[in-house]
Amino acid sequence: MNIDFKMCMDAKIRFEGIYTKELLCTLRSRVEDMRNQIHLLSAFALFLLITYLFAAEYVPSKQFVINLVVMLVCAVLPDILEPPTSRWHRAFFHSKRCLKCVLVLAIVGWAIGMQSKNYTLLFAAFGYLVHLLEDATTKAGLPR
Numbered sequence: 001m002n003i004d005f006k007m008c009m010d011a012k013i014r015f016e017g018i019y020t021k022e023l024l025c026t027l028r029s030r031v032e033d034m035r036n037q038i039h040l041l042s043a044f045a046l047f048l049l050i051t052y053l054f055a056a057e058y059v060p061s062k063q064f065v066i067n068l069v070v071m072l073v074c075a076v077l078p079d080i081l082e083p084p085t086s087r088w089h090r091a092f093f094h095s096k097r098c099l100k101c102v103l104v105l106a107i108v109g110w111a112i113g114m115q116s117k118n119y120t121l122l123f124a125a126f127g128y129l130v131h132l133l134e135d136a137t138t139k140a141g142l143p144r
C-alpha cells in the first residue's frame, strides 16, 4: 500500500515534470515566433518609412518588391543562421563584430545605390541591422 502510494507520487511528479517541460518549450517557441514577427514587422515599417521619405517614385515597381523581400529575409536571417534553440545561441552572426561588418555593408550599399540607383544591398543591411538592434535590447544582449 505504502509502496503503491510512493510509486503513484513518483509517477505524478514525473508526469508533472514532463508536462511543465513541454509547457515551457511551447511557451518559449511561442515567444520566439513573436520575436520573429516583431523583427519582420519593424523591418517592414522601416522599409515603408525609407521608401516614403526617399523613393516614393519607385513604389509600384519590381525593384520595390525585390528590396522589400530582401529586407524582410535579412531581418530574420540571423536567427536562420543561428537558430534560437538556447539562451546561448547568439554567436558571430549576432555579435557586435558582425554589427560593425553590416554597418560597413550599409555604407557600401549606400554608395552603390548612389551610383546605380539600386539600393538592394542597403536594404539588406538595414534588415539585418533591425534584427541585431532589437536583439541588443534584450537581457541577453549581443556577444562581442
Ligand SMILES: [Zn+2]
Pocket (backbone or CB within 6 Å): 078, 079, 094, 131, 135
Ligand atoms: Zn536573433
